[in-house]
Amino acid sequence: MERSMTTAATQQDWVNLSGGGLRRRLGRSLVALGASLLAGGFTPALAQAAERIELTFGALGLSIEMKSLEDFVATGEISDELEFYTRFLTPDQLAQVRSALTDRLDINLLAVSQFFNAPQGETILRRLAQVIRTGRNLQSVPALRAAIVRSAADPEGLTPLNLLRYYPTPSMRVDLAQALSLWRQIEETTIHQDQATAAVETAFAAQAGSPITPPPFELRQPGPYATAKTNRVIQPRDRRPFAADLYWPLAATGDRPVVVISHGLGSDRRTYGYLGEHLASHGFIAVLLEHPGSDSRYIQALINGEASEAADPREFISRPADVRDILNELATNPQAPGGFTGVIDLDRTAVVGQSFGGYTALASAGAPLNFKRLKTDCASDDLFWNTSLLLQCRALVVRPTPDTDYLSLQDARVKAVVAISPITSSLFGREGIAQLQVPTAILSASNDPIALPLSEQLRPFAQMSIADKYLLVLRGGTHFSTLGATGDETVQLPASLVGPRPDLARDYTKAFITAFLKRYLGNDHTMANHLTPQWANSVSQPELPLYLLSQLSIEQLPRPVAHKPTKNSRWIANRHRPDQPIQAR
Numbered sequence: 282m283e284r285s286m287t288t289a290a291t292q293q294d295w296v297n298l299s300g301g302g303l304r305r306r307l308g309r310s311l312v313a314l315g316a317s318l319l320a321g322g323f324t325p326a327l328a329q330a331a332e333r334i335e336l337t338f339g340a341l342g343l344s345i346e347m348k349s350l351e352d353f354v355a356t357g358e359i360s361d362e363l364e365f366y367t368r369f370l371t372p373d374q375l376a377q378v379r380s381a382l383t384d385r386l387d388i389n390l391l392a393v394s395q396f397f398n399a400p401q402g403e404t405i406l407r408r409l410a411q412v413i414r415t416g417r418n419l420q421s422v423p424a425l426r427a428a429i430v431r432s433a434a435d436p437e438g439l440t441p442l443n444l445l446r447y448y449p450t451p452s453m454r455v456d457l458a459q460a461l462s463l464w465r466q467i468e469e470t471t472i473h474q475d476q477a478t479a480a481v482e483t484a485f486a487a488q489a490g491s492p493i494t495p496p497p498f499e500l501r502q503p504g505p506y507a508t509a510k511t512n513r514v515i516q517p518r519d520r521r522p523f524a525a526d527l528y529w530p531l532a533a534t535g536d537r538p539v540v541v542i543s544h545g546l547g548s549d550r551r552t553y554g555y556l557g558e559h560l561a562s563h564g565f566i567a568v569l570l571e572h573p574g575s576d577s578r579y580i581q582a583l584i585n586g587e588a589s590e591a592a593d594p595r596e597f598i599s600r601p602a603d604v605r606d607i608l609n610e611l612a613t614n615p616q617a618p619g620g621f622t623g624v625i626d627l628d629r630t631a632v633v634g635q636s637f638g639g640y641t642a643l644a645s646a647g648a649p650l651n652f653k654r655l656k657t658d659c660a661s662d663d664l665f666w667n668t669s670l671l672l673q674c675r676a677l678v679v680r681p682t683p684d685t686d687y688l689s690l691q692d693a694r695v696k697a698v699v700a701i702s703p704i705t706s707s708l709f710g711r712e713g714i715a716q717l718q719v720p721t722a723i724l725s726a727s728n729d730p731i732a733l734p735l736s737e738q739l740r741p742f743a744q745m746s747i748a749d750k751y752l753l754v755l756r757g758g759t760h761f762s763t764l765g766a767t768g769d770e771t772v773q774l775p776a777s778l779v780g781p782r783p784d785l786a787r788d789y790t791k792a793f794i795t796a797f798l799k800r801y802l803g804n805d806h807t808m809a810n811h812l813t814p815q816w817a818n819s820v821s822q823p824e825l826p827l828y829l830l831s832q833l834s835i836e837q838l839p840r841p842v843a844h845k846p847t848k849n850s851r852w853i854a855n856r857h858r859p860d861q862p863i864q865a866r
Contacts, residue, residue, distance in 0.1 A: 334445060338457040347445060354382050354442055385438040392584045393433040397426045399583065399590040401671035412463060414454045424449050470666045470733070476839040477735040478727040481754050484837060485828040489818040496819040497811060500792040504563030506530035509618040517606050520599060525607055526550050526569045528561035529621045536626035538802035539611065541604050541645075542569045545636030545702075546592055546672065547580040548764065553635070555765040559791045565798060566625060568611070570603050572596060575637055591671075592637070594678035597650065597708075600641040601690035604632055608694055629802045631697040633794060636732060636760065637672065639703020646698035646719050650688040652680045654710030669704040669732045676708055687713065695719065697801040699794055702729055702760050706736040714741045720749035720801040724790065726758030728780060735839065743835045749801070751812055752833060753793055755786055756826035762786035782825045789827055792820070 334350070336343045349360040357379065359367050367375060396402040406422045415421050425448075432443035445453070509529045516522045530537065540560050544552045550571040557567035573579065574593030582588040593599075608627050615625055634642035644650065659674035681688065698717070701724040705714060725738035732738070734754070742752045755762055759780040765787060780786070796811035810816060817829035 333452045335452060335454045336457055337454060350382070350442065350445065354379055382442040383437075383440050385440050388433060388439055389584070390430070390433050391586070393439065394430050395583050395586060396591070397429060400675065401591055404671055408463075412456050412459045413448070414456065415450045415452075421450075424453075466666060473839045474727070474733060474735055477739050478754070478756065480837050480839070481727075481739065481752075481828055481830065481833070482756070484830055484833055485754075485814055485817070488830065488832075489814040491815070491818075493810075493815055493819040497816060498788075498792055498820045500563075500795040500811065501788040503559060504530075504795075506533055506562050506564055507620075508558055508561040509620060510558070511616065511618055513610075513616065515603075515606055515610050517602070520602060520606075521573055523573055523603050523606075524550065524571045526554065526557065528557045528567040528569075529618055530561045530564045530566070530623070531618075531620040533564050533621065533623040535623055536629070537564060537566050537623040538626050538629035538631070538798070539566045539568060539608070540798060540802075541607060541630065541632045542567060543600060543604070543632065543634035543638030543641040544570070544572065544576065545634075545638050546575050547577055548635070548638075549576045549578075549767065551767040552764050553633070554767075555787060556633070556791060556794065560795060560798065563795050563799070565802070568607055570607060572600050572603055572637075572641075574599060590675070592675065594675040596637070597640075597676040597679050598690065600637070601644045601692070604641065604645045604695075605692050608692065627694050629696055630692075630694045631699065631798055631802055632695050633699040633701070634703070635701040635763065636704060639700035639732075640705065640708055642698045642700050643703060643705065643709065643714070643717065643721075644690045645692050646695045646721070647689070647691040647717050648705075648709045648713045649716060650676060650690065650708060651686070651710040651713040652677065652688065653686040654712065655707050658707040658710075667706070667733050667736055668730065669737060670707060673704055673707045697798065698722070699724065699797060700738075701763055701790070702726060702732045702738070703741075704732050704737055705741045709741070711741075711744045714744050715746045717745055717747055719747070720797070721745060721747060722751040722753065722793070722797050724753045724755070724763070724793075726755045726760060726762050726780065728757055729760045731760040736841070739833065739838055740835065740841075743833050743838060750831060751797065752828075752830045753789070753817070754828040754830075755780070755789065756828065757781050758786055758825060762825075763790045780825070782822070785822055785825050789820070789825075793829075 332347055334345050334347060336345070343366075345362060345366075346360075349363050352358050352360060353363060370378065397406060403422065406425050410422050410425050413425055415424060428444050428448040429439065431447035431449075433439040435443050435447070437443060507530075509531055510526060511529065512524065512526045514522055514524050540557075542550075542553045542557055544550060550569040553569060557569045560567045574596040579588060579592065583591060608630060611625055612627055617625070632642040632645045634640070655674060655677050658670065659677060697720045699722045703723065723738050723742050725734045727734055729737075739752070742750065757780055759778060761774055761778055762780045762783050763786050764783075792811070796808045796816075799805040800808035800812060812829070812831075814829050814831075817827045821827040
């Protein structure tokens with residue numbers, strides 16, 4: 282395999298492994314086969330034995346030869362052994378079982394190996410190992426990891442059948458009761474997300490009123506200023522260096538506000554280059570940061586075996602510090618290009634960020650890290666259902682002392698914040714998010730498998746105490762809908778991951794963020810009409826419906842799913858405990 286990999290490819294691998302792709306396929310397979318074997322409705326997704334697979338459901342135990350499954354998948358032939366179980370299924374259900382067992386997860390071998398040796402991957406394995414055990418009924422993370430890696434190396438790829446085939450013990454056991462519990466919780470989480478989207482739609486319908494004619498969508502177009510791009514590398518005295526691209530509004534006069542843009546995990550400063558250039562054309566100085574401990578190069582280093590986890594935990598401190606340091610650099614050494622005649626106004630700064638960058642933006646704006654909440658949440662089963670917690674819980678590594686409950690990383694120069702698909706639920710919690718005191722906009726996508734909308738955006742929005750807050754929801758959008766092209770993609774993210782009409786998602790993003798920043802950094806009260814449900818109702822397109830709210834209560838949203846701590850909760854909590862405090866780098 283080539284050592285170089287595009288951002289698109291690394292993001293796809295991350296989503297497939299951590300964003301639900303593996304879990305959903307395993308769950309679907311477990312559901313299907315178990316149904317045939319127990320006449321109830323379940324299948325073994327992670328079974329492999331060189332010879333036999335044992336399935337248990339309470340006191341009931343069943344056994345089946347691996348060859349019977351292989352023949353069934355290859356030819357459709359049902360052996361005498363299988364016939365006893367398959368008689369409970371319709372022909373359509375049998376076809377679903379056969380298809381599910383060969384449902385391939387496209388992922389490269391190095392990505393699989395490195396991810397499941399990282400803390401995030403090991404957390405997933407420990408949960409799955411409660412379902413798939415050795416023939417002696419022992420949980421074995423190494424055995425499960427080996428089966429996944431060997432399956433990924435097979436020409437047929439990572440499929441449930443190959444996981445069964447490559448499990449490295451003569452027999453293996455699938456606990457169908459645990460599998461059923463796992464699947465039900467996945468389904469329950471999905472249902473809650475759908476209910477949350479419906480609640481937003483209902484609230485929007487009550488507030489939207491009649492569309493404005495003609496639709497005020499002009500802010501998606503470039504503004505009146507020509508732009509120039511510069512770049513620089515910042516070398517803080519006590520931390521790692523980082524790069525930034527700056528977009529300047531040429532011929533702009535007077536004080537010019539600053540917008541810092543922070544990318545998500547596995548992206549880089551080019552990802553929102555389209556937004557930076559657009560904002561500069563409307564008179565803002567846009568600064569796009571690159572965070573070395575969580576960018577596309579770092580993810581590539583993980584895949585190449587040069588890093589041990591998906592993001593350096595110190596990034597929870599370093600990212601807000603990058604915001605601070607670039608502002609300090611602009612204050613002492615602006616290096617404006619020729620043609621820029623304005624004055625940098627750092628006291629009117631906004632931070633825009635996506636995903637991990639959304640955390641960066643909110644932390645810089647005044648939401649403190651909530652170690653008390655993290656300690657509680659990271660000992661629960663939610664790490665398996667909410668993918669973003671696999672990253673959020675690593676923040677416990679940077680807890681300064683065991684007695685530190687909160688850590689503020691606020692920069693007082695930040696006067697407004699926009700968070701796109703942010704991760705928030707445990708990093709800030711209700712207590713932290715309520716401390717925001719600057720105008721805040723949250724952009725959410727209803728089909729986001731990484732930062733689940735209900736827990737990561739909708740509830741936090743409802744918990745904010747500030748008056749100037751906005752929630753923009755893309756119905757049918759995903760975690761990647763607003764990302765721009767970086768120019769070197771050789772592999773494109775599948776349409777199912779990007780969602781419908783990414784071009785329209787970017788237009789929504791440009792228009793809304795421009796209006797929001799003009800209103801709160803530029804004090805332009807005429808922009809208020811662009812920050813209303815009526816505006817969203819006017820510009821919304823059927824392919825990607827747009828909702829905009831300024832009010833949403835906790836009571837309007839589904840209640841949280843209560844997942845009990847797993848048997849591994851003590852290990853999970855300890856896994857995120859640092860041996861010694863770690864500072865920003």
